[in-house]
Each structure stands twice: as C-alpha cells, then as structure tokens.
Amino acid sequence: MPSLGRLHLITDTRPGYDPLTVVRAALGVAGPELVVQVRVSDDATDRETYDLARRVRELCTPAGATCLVNDRLHVALAVGAAGGHVGADDLPVAAARRVLGPDAVLGATAREPVTATRAVAAGASYLGVGPCHATTTKDGLPPPIGPAGVRAVAGAVPVPVVAIGGVTAATVPALRAAGAYGVAVVGALSTATDPARATAELLRALGC
Ligand SMILES: Cc1ncc(COP(=O)(O)OP(=O)(O)O)c(N)n1
Ligand SMILES: Cc1ncsc1CCOP(=O)(O)O
Numbered sequence: 744m745p746s747l748g749r750l751h752l753i754t755d756t757r758p759g760y761d762p763l764t765v766v767r768a769a770l771g772v773a774g775p776e777l778v779v780q781v782r783v784s785d786d787a788t789d790r791e792t793y794d795l796a797r798r799v800r801e802l803c804t805p806a807g808a809t810c811l812v813n814d815r816l817h818v819a820l821a822v823g824a825a826g827g828h829v830g831a832d833d834l835p836v837a838a839a840r841r842v843l844g845p846d847a848v849l850g851a852t853a854r855e856p857v858t859a860t861r862a863v864a865a866g867a868s869y870l871g872v873g874p875c876h877a878t879t880t881k882d883g884l885p886p887p888i889g890p891a892g893v894r895a896v897a898g899a900v901p902v903p904v905v906a907i908g909g910v911t912a913a914t915v916p917a918l919r920a921a922g923a924y925g926v927a928v929v930g931a932l933s934t935a936t937d938p939a940r941a942t943a944e945l946l947r948a949l950g951c
C-alpha cells in the first residue's frame with residue numbers, strides 16, 4: 744500500500760467551480776503529499792465522472808500524488824486510480840475491498856469509535872472522520888464532532904484518520920493535536936482566490 748498523503752483535496756463540481764484548475768494549482772505545491780479525491784454530484788453521469796477522474800489521474804501520476812474516486816468504484820478501477828472512498832450510502836467496506844483488491848487505498852467514513860473499528864476490520868486503510876466543523880458544502884450532515892470526536896476515533900484505530908468538514912488552515916493544528924493524520928477539504932481550496940497559496944498554508948499547518 745502506498746504511503747498516504749496528508750492533504751486530501753476533494754473536487755468541487757458545483758456550478759461555477761473549476762476542479763481541474765484547483766487540482767493543478769494544488770499539485771504544483773503539494774506533489775506527493777496530495778491526495779485528490781474525485782467527488783461528483785449524485786446527478787453526474789458515469790461518463791462525466793470517468794472523464795473527470797481520468798484527467799485527474801493523469802495529472803496526479805507525474806506529480807507523485809494519489810488519485811482516489813468517491814463512491815463510484817468502477818470508475819476508480821476504470822481510470823487506474825489508487826483506490827476509493829465509501830460511506831454509509833455506498834458499498835459496504837468489505838464489498839468495496841473485494842471490488843478494489845487487497846492493495847488499493849480504501850477510505851471509509853466514520854464519526855464514532857465503534858463504526859471506525861468495524862470499518863477497519865472490514866478493510867478500510869484510512870478513515871474520513873467528521874464533520875469536524877460546520878460546513879455548507881454538503882447538506883444533511885449530523886452535528887460536528889470537533890477535535891474531541893476526532894481524538895476518540897483516532898485513539899480507537901490503527902489506520903490514518905483524515906479529518907473532514909469545515910477544515911481550514913486555522914483549524915488544522917487542533918485536529919492534528921487530536922490525532923488526525925491529515926485533513927480533507929473542499930471549500931478551503933475550491934473557494935480560495937489563490938488555491939496554490941491556500942495549499943501552501945494548509946501544508947504548513949499540517950507540518951508538511
Ligand atoms: C476523506 C473523506 N471523508 C469523508 C467523506 C464522506 O463520504 P460519504 O460519507 O460517503 O459522503 P459523500 O462524500 O459520498 O457525499 C469523503 N468523501 N471523504
Ligand atoms: C463530503 C463531506 N463529508 C463530510 S463534510 C463534507 C464536505 C466537506 O467540505 P468542506 O471542506 O467545504 O467543509
């Protein structure tokens with residue numbers, strides 16, 4: 744299994760956003776420390792998802808960065824991504840592991856130690872934990888768990904914990920102190936006026 748980058752950029756495909764420009768900017772600064780997770784809206788077609796994921800994978804490979812695909816594991820396989828990420832509405836972790844194979848990177852969403860432990864036992868190689876802070880990027884999320892919630896999960900599992908939800912460079916130090924290995928962001932990069940500079944600030948906050 745390749746070593747996991749600490750900064751996870753999740754693509755923002757909402758109207759008016761330009762995910763590939765943000766990916767290019769972040770890759771130029773973060774290189775191998777970057778994981779790009781291709782995440783599309785539920786109404787995106789598989790073809791649209793494939794086209795974006797293929798382009799992201801082609802940008803990641805020469806930069807030494809990791810490309811993952813959210814939810815749609817057949818797309819991950821089709822573009823030669825390093826793996827994928829699943830949550831409660833997606834394939835169960837054990838099924839996802841069977842689809843991706845033993846060597847793939849497989850992330851699973853968890854917000855409590857019990858579900859985190861189950862996900863790792865089923866084959867997750869890292870956990871996305873949150874939401875840590877309030878966010879407007881995704882609707883219908885449960886209340887934020889804060890650094891204390893991250894600490895509870897990180898103390899219960901032997902795999903990297905990636906904190907997600909409302910993460911900014913300002914909130915990274917407390918999440919790292921709580922045991923987060925890394926962070927996943929959408930808005931902190933997709934809404935930045937200078938995504939390269941925002942990437943550098945996140946990396947500095949992560950201690951990279
Ligand atoms: C790193 C990371 N953590 C959590 C999630 C959320 O996944 P999920 O709960 O399946 O929700 P969607 O992203 O599919 O809406 C994630 N994508 N990445
Ligand atoms: C997909 C997802 N799952 C939990 S929070 C979140 C969105 C995170 O976006 P942002 O970094 O803009 O808060």
Ligand SMILES: [Mg+2]
Binds near residue numbers: 813814832833
């Ligand atoms: Mg999902």
